[in-house]
Amino acid sequence: MDGMSVAYHPLSTGGRGQMIISNTLRLPRPTPVIAQISLSMFDTFGEDPTAFAVFDACTTDGSNPPLPASEMLAQGTLSGPPKTVLIRSGLTSISYEIEIHNCSADFIINLFFWPSVTRGNL
16 A cells, blocks of 8 residues: 545534535545545434445546546446545546434545555446
């Protein structure tokens, strides 16, 4: 492994309600990356609590054929649906969305940098 980067988001609706955040992490140069987003803490307020997080877009230097250099992760696209794990060569940016309802939740985003990666089915 050549290094890593970590982002942490502690979120709370403070009771009933909804919160949605989105963010884009930009890398200084194209880098082979294994990215993961995960829930690390969850506490409920009231009925129907939910918490989820996904990667929903990324850009690369074009080194992941047949995928385009600018990907929107969605059902029915070549890139496939939003993901919790994303593996790309030449990654230059990655975007994610986090949504919570009636809860408090902490999320961790890890980017692991490698000399090279194999995308496989991710």
